[in-house]
Amino acid sequence: MCFSKSKSHVQYPNDITSTTRTRMTITNAQAGEQEPSLLHRSLIERPQKVISGSGIYLTLTDGSRILDGCCGAAVSVIGHGNKQVQDAIMQQYSSIEYVHTMAYTTSSAEELADALTELSKPFGLTKAYFVCSGSEAVDAAMKLARQYHVENGQPQRKRFVARRQAYHGNTIGAMSVSSNLPRKIPYDGVLTLDNVSFVSPAYAYRGQRGAETEEQYAARLVQELDDEFQQVGPETVIAFVAETVGGATAACITPPKGYFEGIRKVCDRYGILLILDEIMCGSGRTGSYFAFEREGDVRPDLVTLGKGLGGGYAPIAGVLISEKVVQVLKSGSASFVHGHTYQAHPACCAAGLAVQQIIKRDDLVAKCLSRGALLESRLRSALGDAKYVGEIRGRGLFLGIEFVQDRASKQPFKPAIKFASWMQEAAHSRGLAVYPGSGTVDGVNGDHVIVAPPLTITEEEVEEIVRLLKMAYDAVEGELAV
Ligand SMILES: *Cc1c(COP(=O)(O)O)cnc(C)c1O
Numbered sequence: 001m002c003f004s005k006s007k008s009h010v011q012y013p014n015d016i017t018s019t020t021r022t023r024m025t026i027t028n029a030q031a032g033e034q035e036p037s038l039l040h041r042s043l044i045e046r047p048q049k050v051i052s053g054s055g056i057y058l059t060l061t062d063g064s065r066i067l068d069g070c071c072g073a074a075v076s077v078i079g080h081g082n083k084q085v086q087d088a089i090m091q092q093y094s095s096i097e098y099v100h101t102m103a104y105t106t107s108s109a110e111e112l113a114d115a116l117t118e119l120s121k122p123f124g125l126t127k128a129y130f131v132c133s134g135s136e137a138v139d140a141a142m143k144l145a146r147q148y149h150v151e152n153g154q155p156q157r158k159r160f161v162a163r164r165q166a167y168h169g170n171t172i173g174a175m176s177v178s179s180n181l182p183r184k185i186p187y188d189g190v191l192t193l194d195n196v197s198f199v200s201p202a203y204a205y206r207g208q209r210g211a212e213t214e215e216q217y218a219a220r221l222v223q224e225l226d227d228e229f230q231q232v233g234p235e236t237v238i239a240f241v242a243e244t245v246g247g248a249t250a251a252c253i254t255p256p257k258g259y260f261e262g263i264r265k266v267c268d269r270y271g272i273l274l275i276l277d278e279i280m281c282g283s284g285r286t287g288s289y290f291a292f293e294r295e296g297d298v299r300p301d302l303v304t305l306g307k308g309l310g311g312g313y314a315p316i317a318g319v320l321i322s323e324k325v326v327q328v329l330k331s332g333s334a335s336f337v338h339g340h341t342y343q344a345h346p347a348c349c350a351a352g353l354a355v356q357q358i359i360k361r362d363d364l365v366a367k368c369l370s371r372g373a374l375l376e377s378r379l380r381s382a383l384g385d386a387k388y389v390g391e392i393r394g395r396g397l398f399l400g401i402e403f404v405q406d407r408a409s410k411q412p413f414k415p416a417i418k419f420a421s422w423m424q425e426a427a428h429s430r431g432l433a434v435y436p437g438s439g440t441v442d443g444v445n446g447d448h449v450i451v452a453p454p455l456t457i458t459e460e461e462v463e464e465i466v467r468l469l470k471m472a473y474d475a476v477e478g479e480l481a482v
Contacts, residue, residue: 053080056454056461058433066428069465070435070452073248074280074398077308078358079454085313088354092347101344108349115356116305116320119289124299125320129336130344130352134279134306135169137317138241141302142173143338145239145273148301148325151332154271158195159232161225161272162241165201165250165443168277177241180249181443199228201246202255205391205402206410206441214256222262226269234270239301244291247280250440251400251448252393260295273301273325279317280398283308284359284455287369287396294395301325314351364455371457372396378466379451387477388419397455402440403447412445419476420447426472432465 040046049061056079058066068076092108099106113128131137149157162177169175175184176193184192200207200221208217229237240263246253267274281291282305292298301324306317329336359365376399383389383401390404405413413419420436427434440446453465
């Protein structure tokens with residue numbers, strides 16, 4: 001494989017392309033092919049072509065087999081090429097491919113909603129709304145929250161509070177509550193809402209003070225949110241939006257004990273809704289179906305799901321809605337003022353339903369917890385003391401490794417080194433896919449990779465991930481030394 005390392009194209013401030021550009025790609029010229037008609041993520045390089053996938057492995061056109069250690073962006077929860085899901089999709093297509101939700105419904109959509117609310121009802125979430133992407137789900141949740149207050153006689157609530165180092169999607173609403181800088185810079189202030197403010201992430205490795213206990217750290221973050229509400233006027237806030245376990249931006253940051261319970265109390269004090277974005281960390285990924293289940297007594301008002309909901313078999317995402325919100329809408333306008341042509345698409349719902357049935361049948365959430373514990377401990381013994389490994393963190397099969405230039409001071413690498421994409425490249429050339437990210441610390445500095453294999457992973461495959469990742473790391477460390 002050949003990598004082009006120098007680029008002549010215009011760089012955005014802070015190297016905006018660094019989180020999306022991989023170094024693993026080949027240029028069009030190297031491919032010896034014509035300029036592609038498809039607009040790829042890079043206009044200069046093109047990604048490698050996949051011809052098939054089975055279980056945890058992908059096969060590329062050059063014949064190489066890649067162990068999928070990250071499921072794209074933590075998407076493929078049940079692995080690739082599942083026949084049962086394929087059959088469910090085909091069965092849906094052979095009966096009805098599409099109907100408009102204004103006039104019709106389908107069993108697939110109803111049953112997927114039943115399956116999810118069976119899991120969420122104990123937490124007060126009684127209805128499901130389906131769209132085609134995580135970003136659409138976050139926008140829908142933001143609209144539901146706003147409509148709730150309007151119909152509840154509080155139209156003066158017009159603000160959202162979210163967290164730094166968070167990602168909620170790329171549509172205008174979702175991007176506005178996101179703080180993933182590289183994905184925002186060209187649009188900031190033009191295609192973003194200005195009624196959003198941000199508080200600190202729950203990011204213990206960099207945020208927790210030396211003398212502070214976990215509980216004290218949680219209490220300080222909760223106080224910061226309370227202060228922010230006070231600052232903007234708590235009666236003007238619609239909702240607080242947060243990823244339960246932070247995903248791609250700062251790599252699998254887990255909340256300190258008591259954090260979300262405290263957050264819930266503060267939101268309740270002022271009648272502010274709590275929106276938990278579990279698009280990446282939900283659907284079993286962290287070893288409980290919802291990540292918030294591990295946070296004590298936390299009942300979110302709205303929860304978004306995505307990636308693992310369809311497991312990559314179809315574009316589907318959703319919002320789970322609390323009875324509290326449902327009741328206010330029901331006794332008001334009695335409809336959600338929103339809608340998409342492809343909402344609750346029958347084939348997407350059939351795919352999502354089949355994936356969720358497999359998760360349940362094969363007890364994959366429990367499996368995720370035990371395989372995740374194994375993967376975490378194996379990663380710790382292989383890389384925990386490595387020179388450039390700052391922290392290994394996460395939960396279940398959702399693990400992040402943050403890299404630093406200096407472990408003692410936690411000083412990150414210079415962005416120009418592109419440590420994370422270097423790691424990705426080194427792993428991929430050895431047959432392992434991991435999900436890299438930069439800007440881990442503040443949107444500009446910092447590097448990480450995420451390891452998030454299918455929940456169906458075997459113990460042998462766990463060992464193989466660790467073996468390949470260690471080889472990749474050792475190679476990068478060696479190259480950096482010269
Ligand atoms: C991926 C992601 C989104 C956006 O989902 P898309 O399907 O890419 O639009 C939103 N929130 C979180 C936490 C995500 O990881």
